Amino acid sequence: MVLDNLGEKLKEGLRKIARGMTIDENAINSLVKDIQRALLQADVDVSLVLDITKRIKERAMKEKDIKGLDLRGRIVNIVYEELVKFLGNEKSEIKINKNKPFKIMMVGVYGAGKTTTIGKLAKFYHKRGYKVAAVGLDVHRPAAPDQLKQVCDSIKIPVYIDKNEKNALKIYEKYEKEFTKYDILIVDTAGRHDLDEDLIEEIKNLDRKIKPDEKILVMAADIGQAAYKLAKGFHEACGVTSIIITKLDGTARGGGALSGAAASGANVKFIGVGEKVDDLEQFNPKGFVGRVLGMGDIESLLEKAKEAIDEEKAEDISKRLLEGDFNLVDLYEQMEAMNKMGSLSKIMEMVPGMGQIKLPKETLKVQEGKLGKWREAMNSMTKSELENPDIIEGNRIQRIAKGSGVSGSDIRELIKQYRMSKKMMKMMKGQDPEKLMKKLQGKIGKGM
Helix, strand or coil: CCCCHHHHHHHHHHHHHCCCCCCCCHHHHHHHHHHHHHHHHCCCCHHHHHHHHHHHHHHHHHCCCCCEEEEEEEHHHHHHHHHHHCCCCCCCCCCCCCCCCEEEECCCCCCCCCHHHHHHHHHHHHHHCCCCEECCCCCCCCCHHHHHHHHHHHHCEEEECCCCCCHHHHHHHHHHHHHCCEEEEEECCCCCCCCCCHHHHHHHHHHHHCCCCEEEEEEEEEHHHHHHHHHHHHHHCCCEEEEEEEECCCCCCCHHHHHHHHHCCEEEEEEEECCCCCCECCCCCCHHHHHCCCCHHHHHHHHHHHHHHHHHHHHHHHHHHCCCCCCCCHHHHHHHHHHHHHHHHHHHHHHHHHHHHHCHHHHHHHHHHHHHHHHHHCCCCCCCHHHHHHHHHHHHHHHHHHHHHCHHHHHHHHHHHHHHHHHHHHHHCCHHHHHHHHHHHHHHHHHC
């Protein structure tokens, strides 16, 4: 889960308010201290923590009731709004103009995951119909050209490198005429263990020559308090316009990288949330804070679903589901779509209210394991078995188990799950989907 520890500590502080008999100045002071402690432990800059919590306290003490929210709800809303403001308020996107190529220069220190991020960013824009290429200008690290080529080859993106040339400007000039064939050019630059004078000078020279449309600083979530100085230094060298934060799926506290954006005045545009090439999300402050506080991020969930599921097929499945016409082919397609969307824990973060449910990670892993086994079992079924699962018993179960390597008990559990799902769909038949959703949201709201 994104910033697991921070989210749990903030939610616990808000739960104290929810459980309290009265909400007075002492209760608000206690909440403010809990929030300060949580943000500082997440490596958020001290001065920023004090600014955020000062505003939270002032608003909690002074603001009048908001229509539709009780006192507790109003305080949760204030915490949410102030954290969103700290992270940049509105979602900020990179606007690709018609100049060919649109040049994106990537900067950062060693270990930030810059090369991997180039692959993710290239895939992100390639999926949206852009013709993308990359050029490797890291002439200091011997393995850099090969690593960039490996990443780009894996997603079938053209890459321009020259392992024999030790002058970054000459490599760029060598291929400059080729770049006009592409909509987007992603430029890899050299990193260092620290922001030294040589690195700053090289970035300045490349910036003058390339004239990038976008200058992205890549920072790892585990950078800690050094983020502020790093962001400031890169911004002074080339005028950083965007930030990508990597490794937010791990145990890193992440607050340092998030607060580092304040030093450059640039917004966080993307976050890396996994090791796969598709594990790059556009950064949406409202959705991000929603996930941290357990409120969900419906926009990101819909974006992932859109990428994973063919729209026409989704409409067809939905129609048949509501009519009660549901078989294992439909269940299989749903599983495949979920698999493309990411792990169950990531999906649960985005569903409103689900972030409040404290399911052990082991439980989610077991469930993911079951889904994997069920997919294997379905791969060993005949067309008639998939379309009419009620015929699957006895000898058929043994044959499927032998062919798939999945136990008979797992296959029986799959059939049981299918029957339960079909029964539920029949119960929902003829119901108004909007009314059902409102009922569900009502139950979620009560559980906060």
